[in-house]
Amino acid sequence: MSQSLNLPGWVFWLLGLMLLGMVLLALVAVRRTNGIKRSYFSAPYTLWMVLFTVVPVLLIAYYSLTDANGAFTLDNFKNFWDSNYSVNQLYAQMGPEYAVLIQRGTVNIGILAYSLWMALLCTVICLALGYPAAYFMADREIKIGSTLVVLFIIPMWMNFLLRTVAWMTLLEDQGLINGLLKALGLHGAQLMYNDGAVLLGMVYNFLPFMVFPIYTSLTKMDSRLLEAAQDLGADHLRTFWRVTAPLSVPGVISGISMVFMPSVTTFFIPRILGGGNTMMFGDLIENRFLTEGNWNVGSALSLIMMILILISLSVLRKADPEGEGGGIV
Amino acid sequence: MRKNLIRTLVLLMVLCLPLAGLAENAVNVYNWEDYISQETLDMFTAETGITVNMMNFTTNEDMLVKVRNSPSSFDVVFPSDYCIERMIAEDLIAPIDFANVPNMQYIDPNLLKPTYDPTGEYSVPYMWGTVGILYNKTMVDGPVTSWSVLFDTKYKNNVFMIDSIRDCLGVTLMYLGYSMNTRDPLELNAAKQLLIQQKKDGIVKAYQVDETKDKMVAGEAALALVWSGDAQYAIDLNPDLAYVVPDEGSNIWVDGMVIPKAAKNKENAEKFIDFMCRPDIAQLNCEEIWYSSPNTAAIQLMGEDYIGNLTMNPSQEIIDRCEFFMDIQDFIQIYNAMWLDIKSA
Numbered sequence: 001m002s003q004s005l006n007l008p009g010w011v012f013w014l015l016g017l018m019l020l021g022m023v024l025l026a027l028v029a030v031r032r033t034n035g036i037k038r039s040y041f042s043a044p045y046t047l048w049m050v051l052f053t054v055v056p057v058l059l060i061a062y063y064s065l066t067d068a069n070g071a072f073t074l075d076n077f078k079n080f081w082d083s084n085y086s087v088n089q090l091y092a093q094m095g096p097e098y099a100v101l102i103q104r105g106t107v108n109i110g111i112l113a114y115s116l117w118m119a120l121l122c123t124v125i126c127l128a129l130g131y132p133a134a135y136f137m138a139d140r141e142i143k144i145g146s147t148l149v150v151l152f153i154i155p156m157w158m159n160f161l162l163r164t165v166a167w168m169t170l171l172e173d174q175g176l177i178n179g180l181l182k183a184l185g186l187h188g189a190q191l192m193y194n195d196g197a198v199l200l201g202m203v204y205n206f207l208p209f210m211v212f213p214i215y216t217s218l219t220k221m222d223s224r225l226l227e228a229a230q231d232l233g234a235d236h237l238r239t240f241w242r243v244t245a246p247l248s249v250p251g252v253i254s255g256i257s258m259v260f261m262p263s264v265t266t267f268f269i270p271r272i273l274g275g276g277n278t279m280m281f282g283d284l285i286e287n288r289f290l291t292e293g294n295w296n297v298g299s300a301l302s303l304i305m306m307i308l309i310l311i312s313l314s315v316l317r318k319a320d321p322e323g324e325g326g327g328i329v
Numbered sequence: 330m331r332k333n334l335i336r337t338l339v340l341l342m343v344l345c346l347p348l349a350g351l352a353e354n355a356v357n358v359y360n361w362e363d364y365i366s367q368e369t370l371d372m373f374t375a376e377t378g379i380t381v382n383m384m385n386f387t388t389n390e391d392m393l394v395k396v397r398n399s400p401s402s403f404d405v406v407f408p409s410d411y412c413i414e415r416m417i418a419e420d421l422i423a424p425i426d427f428a429n430v431p432n433m434q435y436i437d438p439n440l441l442k443p444t445y446d447p448t449g450e451y452s453v454p455y456m457w458g459t460v461g462i463l464y465n466k467t468m469v470d471g472p473v474t475s476w477s478v479l480f481d482t483k484y485k486n487n488v489f490m491i492d493s494i495r496d497c498l499g500v501t502l503m504y505l506g507y508s509m510n511t512r513d514p515l516e517l518n519a520a521k522q523l524l525i526q527q528k529k530d531g532i533v534k535a536y537q538v539d540e541t542k543d544k545m546v547a548g549e550a551a552l553a554l555v556w557s558g559d560a561q562y563a564i565d566l567n568p569d570l571a572y573v574v575p576d577e578g579s580n581i582w583v584d585g586m587v588i589p590k591a592a593k594n595k596e597n598a599e600k601f602i603d604f605m606c607r608p609d610i611a612q613l614n615c616e617e618i619w620y621s622s623p624n625t626a627a628i629q630l631m632g633e634d635y636i637g638n639l640t641m642n643p644s645q646e647i648i649d650r651c652e653f654f655m656d657i658q659d660f661i662q663i664y665n666a667m668w669l670d671i672k673s674a
């Protein structure tokens with residue numbers, strides 16, 4: 001029954017052999033070159049990546065292609081497309097009177113579409129708020145710019161769960177904002193337990209990831225270009241559109257990908273600020289793993305998520321082929 | 330100066346090593362959130378020298394997955410009745426040596442050989458309780474007697490549900506006149522449709538577990554589906570609140586203490602369980618978390634405060650209309666699928 005014992009023994013042997021092989025390769029390389037080359041310093045990093053990134057991805061692929069007994073199956077992906085795929089088979093076995101229950105389940109597809117939509121909204125709002133913020137912070141004429149940078153960073157020192165829970169005390173019906181509204185003689189509003197609150201939580205948590213790449217690309221910009229544009233007679237607006245904006249594109253691209261990726265896989269925020277009324281793809285994967293204990297379908301969902309993120313990254317990469325925005329994409 | 334600092338740090342680290350060794354004499358406890366008094370844990374450590382490593386879970390289902398995947402991480406676990414049944418069936422837990430649990434004598438004899446543990450070898454009851462409706466008398470008209478209030482559009486955006494599969498579907502099944510342990514997908518489907526309707530009508534404010542009690546105290550909603558102990562905790566802090574087990578019947582449950590087969594500190598686990606059955610300790614826990622105690626001696630100690638309280642000490646008539654959850658085995662797949670349909674509706 002234990003899921004973790006599902007892995008056939010050869011997987012562990014293979015892992016051990018891989019590790020041994022890497023150590024041997026390192027030794028051989030040191031011997032051949034009669035000393036330690038600078039590139040060998042990357043070995044611990046490579047080892048780390050293999051152990052904690054490559055191997056887990058392979059494990060996810062393994063689980064997604066097997067059933068609870070470890071036999072090969074594509075059912076997990078069928079369960080993605082039709083979330084009732086497995087239970088429909090049960091209904092069919094139980095007898096004809098249960099045939100009415102057989103229908104395609106749209107849980108996974110629906111939640112995926114909802115997550116993509118929320119992530120898109122979050123990214124657009126972050127860009128709309130983050131670009132001006134970064135622009136002002138990077139402006140040399142604005143003295144408080146560097147103070148603002150610090151103010152943006154300080155909340156990030158706190159755990160994101162804590163920051164999200166703190167929003168609850170602000171937004172509740174009997175919370176601070178509604179208390180203030182009522183004290184002013186206004187009607188309170190329902191601020192929590194809806195999509196808006198979830199979106200607010202996401203924007204709040206991910207905004208710095210949009211601001212900082214843009215800020216970096218703006219501060220890197222050669223200010224003489226702006227002076228040249230003005231010398232040639234361009235007004236402020238024209239300078240912005242023809243010089244500043246194009247030069248900040250790499251930062252924008254990097255910001256978009258850094259906000260979009262965590263947004264799609266958000267979890268916990270919908271449960272806390274949305275009151276569990278909606279689920280995002282991250283919550284769905286968490287539910288499959290932790291509540292249902294169904295690692296196989298959970299892995300299939302994770303794999304699909306990863307593929308979607310890879311596709312969107314490669315699309316974004318086209319817009320910033322040089323990786324100037326910090327090379328995140 | 331700096332050298333001294335480094336020396337001090339190294340010395341500190343070396344001194345810590347034997348401490349880390351001492352910590353080996355520990356008991357790893359996997360318990361519900363907010364479900365034990367810290368004072369009793371401190372007393373246990375003071376009296377026995379055994380450190381308690383407390384880990385928490387939110388629902389039985391989460392707990393079960395975790396224990397299946399790393400059974401040796403826990404020495405004592407606090408599952409509910411139907412989960413104990415499941416864990417016995419899956420051979421996850423070991424029989425307890427009652428020679429090491431003399432305080433077992435204080436446990437209500439009616440609870441010693443329950444249906445979920447027919448031989449009574451595997452579990453020791455810790456607390457029991459009911460599932461019911463906690464409501465705010467200033468926000469709800471008249472006394473509540475039926476589950477129907479949870480589906481009444483009059484209370485739009487005013488109901489908290491428990492974010493837990495069996496509890497939510499169970500009371501809805503009961504409301505519809507079915508068993509909470511049904512294995513008929515058609516009955517279950519009817520409950521699902523009702524819960525989806527409840528959500529679509531905007532009646533549900535949130536699905537949550539441990540947050541509900543404090544939010545009810547703050548007056549965030551008129552009605553909430555809760556466990557009896559959470560209800561008593563909230564009523565104690567806000568006298569406008571009341572708790573009722575509806576006439577259609579509800580769930581009655583027992584949370585037991587069990588020892589996983591792969592537990593590393595079985596002896597400490599038995600000491601811990603025995604300690605929790607000591608009347609004064611059972612009393613402290615009961616007065617902290619407000620659930621019903623299976624410990625007859627502790628009830629004597631608490632006296633009228635406990636006996637006269639209908640939430641903690643429900644009448645036989647209330648108990649008679651309640652049903653235990655049973656392990657529904659593989660049928661849980663269908664519950665899971667329907668639950669996801671509800672949550673994502």
